[in-house]
Amino acid sequence: MADHVTILFICRFFQGMGSAAGPVLARAIASSNSPTTKSAQMQSYGAMGVGIASILAILTSGKLTLISWRSNFWLAACLGIILLLWARFTLKAPDKRNETLSLKKIFHPMKEVFSHPQFLGSAICHSMTYGLMYGYITLFPFLLIELFHEKNPTQVGIYSAYMIACYMMGAFLASRLVLWRKANQIIVLGVIIQTISGACLILSNSTASLFSALFLFNFSIGIILPLTSASAMAPFAGKGVGTASSSLGLTYRLVGSTLSILICQFSLIRGGNLGLAILLISLLSLTLLRWTLFPKKEIPFLRR
Secondary structure: OOOOHHHHHHHHHHHHHHHHHHHHHHHHHHHHHOOHHHHHHHHHHHHHHHHHHHHHHHHHHHHHHHHOOOHHHHHHHHHHHHHHHHHHHHOOOOOOOOOOOOHHHHHHHHHHHHOOHHHHHHHHHHHHHHHHHHHHHHHHHHHHHHHHOOOOHHHHHHHHHHHHHHHHHHHHHHHHHOOOOOHHHHHHHHHHHHHHHHHHHHHOOOHHHHHHHHHHHHHHHHHHHHHHHHHHHHHHOOOOHHHHHHHHHHHHHHHHHHHHHHHOOOOOHHHHHHHHHHHHHHHHHHHHHHHHOOOOOOOOOOOO
16 A cells, blocks of 8 residues: 555565565474475475476466556455465464574574585575575566566566476475485485586577576586575484474575675676576586585485
């Protein structure tokens, strides 16, 4: 109902704060109520659900905007009411606590979380992949304009939906592979695929090769994001899972947004700047994972 842009920005600030609760609590609930393998599988299914919601949003939000710029906010308000009722009747009420909250009690447990090697490696890999994804989402419409002079929002939405479908395929594969291999090994596989996609994007010299590289990239993040999330949460499944989840959310929003800003500072070059960023950051992720998740020189995929 805002009638001034300042009010709109203030309300958007609180909307962002509210929307942070969903991912943080969903990860915490999945990790605290399930063993690591089951949690990884549940988060992969959750990633597929995000993909479906994203496709529906892309295909409908543009049409809602044509009716009124307020339409999407009305939709968000209605969905918020539905989620509130859903949470009220499906989630168990927590035990009542008489502890007084303070900044020290809120932030002190984060020190323990960030000092854990598995959390640190998984969270940073998760965050850097998010940064690449944010950069890709920002640049993709401009890439379509450069390649096809495509400015039709509906057509751009169709291309975007295709890429989200690739992401969902990666998430589905992750949900299957995690039953046979350790999540950390599958994460490495996902980052290797992501590295290959960056190299292919740099070397692409045709529209077909460029879209094949983007297919690999979206496929890889469908593998990486849910499993790095589950891996980061695993050491705190018994205690401190809420702190770990909120720490992960803080990390990937901060690192991801910073990386995406840096990526978008350079010329598009038919996606070459994005490809170079994917290649370099993926190699950095592999190095970090090597020292945090595989400290005993274990070679993923060659040992059971």
